[in-house]
Amino acid sequence: MNLDVNTSTPHVSLTSRMLRRGPLEAIATAIIAAGVVMLMQPFFLTLYSWSFAVTLFGTVMFTIVSKVRE
Amino acid sequence: MNDLSTSSQITYRAVPIRPGVIRRIRGLSDQALAWLFITPTIVLLLAINIFPLVWTIYLSFTNYRANRPNAPTLWLGTDWYQSILTDPDIWAAMQVTAHFVVWTVLIETVLGFGLAFLIDKKFRGHGLWTTIILLPMMLSPAVVGNFWTFLYQPQIGLFNYVVAFFTGRGASSFQMLGDVTLSPWAIVIVDAWMWTPYVMLICLAGLRSIPDYIYEAAEVDRASNWRQFWSITLPMALPFIMLAVLFRGIENFKMFDMVNLLTGGGPGSTTEVASITLKRAAFESWRTGYSSAFAIILFVTVFGLANIYVKALNRVKSR
Secondary structure, eight states, rough: OOOOOOSSSSOOOOOHHHHHHHHHHHHHHHHHHHHHHHHOHHHOHHHHHHHHHHHHHHHHHHHHTSSSSS | OOHHHHTOOOOOOOOOHHHHHHHHHHTTTTTHHHHHHHHHHHHHHIIIHHHHHHHHHHTTTBBOOOOOSSSSSBOOOHHHHHTTTTHHHHHHHHHHHHHHHHHHHHHHHHHHHHHHHHHSSOTTTTTHHHHHHHHHHHHHHHHHHHHHHHHTTTOOOOOHHHHHHOOOOOOGOOOOOTTTHHHHHHHHHHHHHHHHHHHHHHHHHHHHHHHHHHHHHHHHOOOHHHHHHIIIIHHHHHHHHHEEEEEEHHHHTTOOOHHHTTTTTTTTTOOOHHHHHHHHHTTTTOHHHHHHHHHHHHHHHHHHHHHHHHHHHHHHOOO
């Protein structure tokens, strides 16, 4: 009787680890937060000018990735 | 008596439903029946929420003015967006909003959590104190704005007298609502007074959700109260605190009524938060296209924050 058991965990690539809802949502959340900070910071007008684009990108990304499998 | 006797004489007659109608309803599938029930709601949502949003997005690309509805409407593309996002005055309004949001949320969170921590302990008159603390939250912002305007009066205002009593300054030597330095803090104080109880309620829910056996185990391990607070209370109440922070952040980002009643954005533009600027552009300058673009920028920001809020809410729910 062969008692050899394969105890190693199945190999999961970095891409499939990243393409899950959790990490993608975290990235989208960070982008939204960055956009809001850029909108309200008092230091650079350039950051303020790009804030809407960043927030919009983060929001659209969040809406899309919240449909990705868990 | 007469009414009663009359009403008792009313006879109810069952209205017969025609067999054809019954047959038609019975013939519907479950899915069709579900659609039949939710269609009125969907139509209402489309009419009240979606249509105005789509219309605002359209207007934000045009030069439409609501006070000149018959004037020709020109397509301007993203001109208004570029104009708003490079305008130093709008940027200044965003900084006023940031000052208001950051300080109110910070003060409300610290005080709210502190009050929740105290109220969570059982003591005599605990219910009465909870009710008293919750009172400001139940008032209308219009009422709060009006009576704080009286409290801040330099001649007769109670607030000035209290400050004068503790600092030794003359009661009418300073104006909370008329001073460039003090007015941003005046609105922060009022908002903190009104909404700290709300944060307290959310934090209290968080504290009550911590099971007693964790504290019992910590006591068995001879953990000090300080250690219990940092290792058990704060980490376990943190999702609830985050929820309160996000909710108050979103609400204060949109704040209009109280600021409009207290200062109207003045003196100068020191308390002109984003919503006041938006109101001035929309209903004083009648730049409808421009204000629509500004409203969309604020909407996207709030929508983004609301996404984070929902995520935090789901995390709390899954606990």
